[in-house]
Amino acid sequence: MSIAVWPAVSACDLRLKAAETQARELQWIVEETLEICRDLKHGLDDCYALLAPIDPGSTLVVSTPRNEKVKGTLTRVGTRIVKGALNLQLRTIPAQQLTLSQNDVIHIGALESLHTHLTQATDLLSITLSKPQDPRSLASTLSILADSITDSIALLKGPPLDKPDPGWQLSSCPSHQFQPVAGTNLSIYINIQESCIVVWLRALEPVDAPVHFGMKLGLAIGTFRRLEHDEMDIVFKYNTRGSDSRPRSARHTPEPRAPSSAFNETKDIQEVYVREKVRIESADPSLISLHSKLSFLSHMLVQTRRNLSAVMGVDSDD
Numbered sequence: 001m002s003i004a005v006w007p008a009v010s011a012c013d014l015r016l017k018a019a020e021t022q023a024r025e026l027q028w029i030v031e032e033t034l035e036i037c038r039d040l041k042h043g044l045d046d047c048y049a050l051l052a053p054i055d056p057g058s059t060l061v062v063s064t065p066r067n068e069k070v071k072g073t074l075t076r077v078g079t080r081i082v083k084g085a086l087n088l089q090l091r092t093i094p095a096q097q098l099t100l101s102q103n104d105v106i107h108i109g110a111l112e113s114l115h116t117h118l119t120q121a122t123d124l125l126s127i128t129l130s131k132p133q134d135p136r137s138l139a140s141t142l143s144i145l146a147d148s149i150t151d152s153i154a155l156l157k158g159p160p161l162d163k164p165d166p167g168w169q170l171s172s173c174p175s176h177q178f179q180p181v182a183g184t185n186l187s188i189y190i191n192i193q194e195s196c197i198v199v200w201l202r203a204l205e206p207v208d209a210p211v212h213f214g215m216k217l218g219l220a221i222g223t224f225r226r227l228e229h230d231e232m233d234i235v236f237k238y239n240t241r242g243s244d245s246r247p248r249s250a251r252h253t254p255e256p257r258a259p260s261s262a263f264n265e266t267k268d269i270q271e272v273y274v275r276e277k278v279r280i281e282s283a284d285p286s287l288i289s290l291h292s293k294l295s296f297l298s299h300m301l302v303q304t305r306r307n308l309s310a311v312m313g314v315d316s317d318d
Contacts, residue, residue, distance in 0.1 A: 029311040041125040053078030060282040079111035104177040110192040158193035174242035203276035
């Protein structure tokens with residue numbers, strides 16, 4: 001069997017025809033990719049809506065299972081906690097009921113960063129769809145989008161469950177945000193793990209706090225035992241002022257801090273022991289749905305980049 005082309009085509013004409021075919025394939029894949037970009041933008045708009053600050057927000061139950069240590073609720077609107085009430089009955093500090101001050105909100109750092117990623121990805125797709133694209137610039141855009149969505153999924157996943165999150169040492173909620181004012185011996189830290197709102201409560205004790213003779217005697221003879229947990233007897237450097245709770249925006253560039261601010265932060269760092277630690281997890285349906293949508297968009301984007309790379313004749317970095 002012969003595979004010769006009939007009628008015969010010169011080598012020059014064959015190269016020309018191959019180039020024309022390649023150009024048509026590239027034009028076709030660019031059009032297909034832009035159509036998928038429109039679907040991606042619609043999907044990101046849906047994700048953005050799940051994180052939008054729409055009242056009344058999501059009211060979440062924050063309670064420890066099988067005991068009465070912590071019971072309460074938090075209300076999340078967008079990236080902020082706007083309402084909250086916690087009834088605490090910890091073993092190492094007096095029982096108290098804390099309410100989030102009406103003049104304060106708690107900004108969740110992971111959700112603030114996620115909001116920034118979604119805003120930048122949406123803006124990038126809007127620019128991409130507003131003007132003609134060539135394959136290389138489109139491939140570069142898809143690479144940036146892939147990184148942004150991957151980072152967004154990582155923010156919703158949060159720190160590993162089997163490792164401690166050191167963020168509480170510098171980013172606990174400022175005590176003045178609650179009524180009555182929570183003392184410096186209580187750390188309240190809120191973050192995201194596995195698409196859930198997680199609250200960590202830690203009862204703290206300064207390293208240089210005097211130990212009474214009765215406690216020394218009780219520890220020596222075994223009549224008094226400290227609560228056992230994974231952070232006991234470890235010295236931590238704790239910022240007693242807590243995190244900066246000023247509102248942030250996706251398009252906001254933080255102002256440089258004055259030297260005096262850095263000096264004050266150094267003065268507010270205190271060495272402490274964690275005498276009691278409680279972790280409360282509250283599933284947030286909106287964040288779970290957001291994680292599912294982003295995972296689907298990430299899978300769609302991976303396949304789109306592979307198809308574009310195949311037609312361009314380059315290796316995909318996925």
